[in-house]
Amino acid sequence: MLEGYKGKALEILSSIGADIGDRIVIIKPSISIEGILMPSYSLSNDIIVIKMDNGYNIGISVKDSKVALKEKKKVKTEKLNEGEIGKSEIKIISTGGTIVSSIEYDTGAVRPALTTEEIIRFMPEIKEIGKIDAEVLFSILSENMTPEHWIAIANAIGKAFKDENIGVVVAHGTDTMSYTAAALAFSLKLPGPVVLVGSQRSSDRPSSDAAINLYSSVLLAKVGKFGEVVVNMHGESSDSYTLVHRGVKVRKMHTSRRDAFQSINDRPLAKVIWKDKKVEMLRSDYIPKKELNVDAKFDNRVFLLKYYPGLDDSFLDFLVNSKKVRGIIVEGTGLGHTSTQLVDIFRKATRDGIFVGMASQCIMGRVNMNVYTTGRLLQEAGIVPLEDMLPEVALVKLMWVLAHEQDIERIKTKMLENMVGEINPRHEIDFFPRWYHGD
Amino acid sequence: MLEGYKGKALEILSSIGADIGDRIVIIKPSISIEGILMPSYSLSNDIIVIKMDNGYNIGISVKDSKVALKEKKKVKTEKLNEGEIGKSEIKIISTGGTIVSSIEYDTGAVRPALTTEEIIRFMPEIKEIGKIDAEVLFSILSENMTPEHWIAIANAIGKAFKDENIGVVVAHGTDTMSYTAAALAFSLKLPGPVVLVGSQRSSDRPSSDAAINLYSSVLLAKVGKFGEVVVNMHGESSDSYTLVHRGVKVRKMHTSRRDAFQSINDRPLAKVIWKDKKVEMLRSDYIPKKELNVDAKFDNRVFLLKYYPGLDDSFLDFLVNSKKVRGIIVEGTGLGHTSTQLVDIFRKATRDGIFVGMASQCIMGRVNMNVYTTGRLLQEAGIVPLEDMLPEVALVKLMWVLAHEQDIERIKTKMLENMVGEINPRHEIDFFPRWYHGD
The missing domain is CATH 3.40.50.40 (Rossmann fold)
Known part of the structure; x- marks a missing residue:
């Protein structure tokens, strides 16, 4: 399916038998550009979008161009070993966003394709934490999330716990991740951790936070002692730890930094030091594990x-x-x-x-x-x-x-009523961050 | 004038000849409460508002009460010495807010009463900086500011420079101070500093920032080398320095802290170390002094x-x-x-x-x-x-x-177009503040 293409571009791509994910080359009088065919986002009928080898997407007009198929998309799969098959302990629910496209890009997949095998190929260390099972719930950029999506995620989490997973990871775009975290927090009573995770930089960039964020989230879902919805993202600009924020007390405070997510009027619940495979609790007043209850309804009037x-x-x-x-x-x-x-x-x-x-x-x-x-x-x-x-x-x-x-x-x-910690009755002086004033 | 009073409360206060600012006592069967009569904010006809000696305002119903006048408002004035009279160097334009009510409260004045004498009585050290002249432009809480007020302030600043003041201080409520700072910044070309200053804590509280903020703003208006609109407020939670923020790059980031104002996506322009009477520039790329131009028009559609x-x-x-x-x-x-x-x-x-x-x-x-x-x-x-x-x-x-x-x-x-530094083309890594993560 040539997603998003129409008119002249669709015609050319069909004629050469190209599919999304195939390697193509576009030859112009003065230049030829090679890359992976991507879904089109353009409103124009003449544009073909490819991901170049440097990781960047480019839209190229088909005018005065010759388009040729170089190589069909490779479908790579990682065979799971025997011990890895069977009942999962940690469910990874993927909803879209940079973290998912990171994995897709790294594994050569294009769009909704977050299989267990792909995740393990992307970050093999995850296998060591426990048995995982990945599910693609949907694949949208998080700015397109609606309360209906929150309900679908809440239900999928409920199902994962009913299937006896001990923790759930939700891969989510960062734009509205804190809104979703709050929606889930108000909707769920939980027998284990629900960890929302995203990525601020896609994996085609050396500074990508996708692998560390995902690894530490799976670890947290496995060993976390709490029964609440948290956001787990890079804690500072280096790769030393991720921070676990209460889902109702976190906010994206920077458009692009990897440590954009910070607890506001609150202290983070925990740190995950991924290199040591260690979750360090910073507070003991987390919500304990409870019997599962899913009650996701929203009135957006x-x-x-x-x-x-x-x-x-x-x-x-x-x-x-x-x-x-x-x-x-x-x-x-x-x-x-x-x-x-x-x-x-x-x-x-x-x-x-x-x-x-x-x-x-x-x-x-x-x-x-x-x-x-x-x-x-x-x-x-x-x-x-x-x-x-x-x-x-x-x-x-x-x-x-x-x-x-x-x-x-x-x-x-x-x-x-303070339902899930969204009201903090006591503020400490160090909740307010320190700006650098040139000292 | 018994501002804000009506009905029963007005009747009683008139009958005993009380005015706003007078000391009165309200005697109830079980308790009697003494304080300074304040303007009423109540919608009820029965409430008298007094400021008690502990600095807090209280509204008391006149039902089952006897009200008596204890003492007429004292009108205190500070005689200025000969050297202090004459052409001012620094104009203080007062628009209202906690900083103004701080001065009023300390000097015994009630509502718009920010005379030069009162300011000097409030903070005598200000005399040493230079000749000041205070003007009450209006006296409103800053949440009630509108674009019309911005225009009035811009014109008053223009007049102050035409009168050959070398710097202007604008006393302003903190709620919308950054909006006003931006409005003035786009409207004015300046031959000297325009310093917006407020106070997060009124002077009846030991932690008041009113005096230090005002003193350092007057100092900055006198010695500042720049011709731009800045906000000058407490830089950190102690009293060591104030920070001078570019008016288009500052935001109130906390509801109540004294160091709530912080530069965002930018570095502060300067620090004022009030004890040393020193302005320390942190940057050299300030807007230089220019010929005065006032062009304040706003379309709020x-x-x-x-x-x-x-x-x-x-x-x-x-x-x-x-x-x-x-x-x-x-x-x-x-x-x-x-x-x-x-x-x-x-x-x-x-x-x-x-x-x-x-x-x-x-x-x-x-x-x-x-x-x-x-x-x-x-x-x-x-x-x-x-x-x-x-x-x-x-x-x-x-x-x-x-x-x-x-x-x-x-x-x-x-x-x-980057008119007055509202766009910062280059971000440095330390613009992002550091949250405390329990290390």
Whole structure:
């Protein structure tokens, strides 16, 4: 299947019998470019996309070009040894993202192809941890995740534990990984670890974090003593350890660094030192293993409103009067404020039964709406201060709560109940990171 | 004037001849509470607000109460010495916020009352720096700032330089200080420093940062070699130094810490070591002093859309079809993404002449929409990647650009032009702060 191709490009590729994954060459008057045929993302009918040997994808116009097939895709498989076959201990559920494409690229596979064999060929040391079993649930970039995907992942995790796996690894794109982690955390009671893992750099780059992140996640899924949803990613810019973050207290804080994921208003749960095959717990207050329960329902009639000076009230008016929202998370300024001009609209919203909760765009710290007049006025209008919850986590929690409760007082109670550690009642001074100030 | 009072409370206070700032006592059957009468923020007709001697405000119902006047407000003034009178060198423009209320509280003044004498009484060491002149432009909490206020501040700064001051200090609430700093930075060419300063803790608390922040800002306004808009706030949790951040590269990163303001994707410009009366430059690439130019216009027909999984398209549809927006800043995930489902709506928006720019909700790092398919599709739909600009700064810049340009190509060019250092072409590894991981 020539995924994504149409028009002239499709015609040429079909005529030479090329498939995605085959090695082709495109010959132009002045240059010829060789590489692996990739699915097309282009809107144009004339573009062929190939992955060059340097790892980069390039789109090339077929105009004035001759296209030839060099080599059919090799289907390589790694034969498993006898001891590796049989009931798995660790389930790897793959949903897509750079980590999956890393494995695909390294193993020569193209698109959804994360078999157990491929994972073991990619990182043979994984075999030593325990018996793994890989499943491709879907293969999407994480910016395309929706609450429906969260439900499918939650169910797949439930099934994996019912099949007597002791831990589950979810391979996921990094863009929305923390949203998914929060959604799973609110939905699952767990008999073992659920480890979300991704990769910030694909494996065609020497600095790829795919192998270490995957290895340490499988290890953590095997030996982790906790029954909660965590994110396991590079802990610092070198390869020394990965950090295990509580799924409701983690955020992607950098667009490209390998250590982009950091615990916010919280300490990481553990470190995995992959070279020593060691999980070092940093806290003892993890959620213990419990009997499995899957309860994944989300109501996405919500909105995340980030306040800024000059915000036109009419947007908020539309939102409140649209009958399309049952809840709003306001990402306010400072301790949890917006312009007092919005107080009346918020009062109307809460009187109409819309839940309005306040988090802070500062990201770090806790909202406190008792210090300044504005906070008190907003509270009088019915806005609920959401402690130190991350705005994104508050939003996901609200989607979950709205799918489970109808009564506004019950919704408020649930939003302020510390379900899985999303509220940290006590902040320590070193939660705030240290910026370098040239000393 | 009994600001904010109405009904029963107003009646009682009038009958005893009390004014805001007077010392009163409220006697209840079981308790009597004494304090300074404050303006009311309550929606109730029965509440009197007093500041108690411990510095906290309390609202007390007049029901079953007797209210008596204890002492009229003292109007204290500090006589200035002869050498301190005459043409000022440093202008302090006060707009409100905790730093102003700190001074008011300490000096016994209540609301807009930031005279030169009061500032000197609050922090006598300021006299030694140079001749200061204070002006109350307005007195609002910064969450109530609007683009109209930005214009008033820009004009007041322009006037101060025309009056031959060599530097200007703007006392401002911390909630939206970075938005105002960006707005001023895009609006002003400056013959000297403009220093925005606030306070995270009011002066009735022993940990107040008001005095040090104000002192070091006045010093910086006097000796700063640059002609740009900066934010000067506590640099770390102790009192050793303040940090001088470029106004377009700073963000409030904590709801309550004194060192909440940090440079993002950038290094601070300078440190002020107030005890040594020393400004230590950390960089030499500051904007040099220029001839004054004030060009403050903003078009707030913009929207800041923070993307999240499950976002209902209909809100974006409303936005695009409302004819109320000329520009949208998308706070996308990761390197600058949204769900590909939104591509068509964004394409419609840009075809309708709406500018759509992409920043990242990661906050740190740079967007790069060439790495993944989604980024390329969004670019094909006309979305402009905005490098490493902070989402909030990109929004303020867009308001400024839209007020100056009509043609969409000119708007795009301006948005990508590095006007005042809002784009940092080169990131250093230590821009990313270090989280403590329990080592």
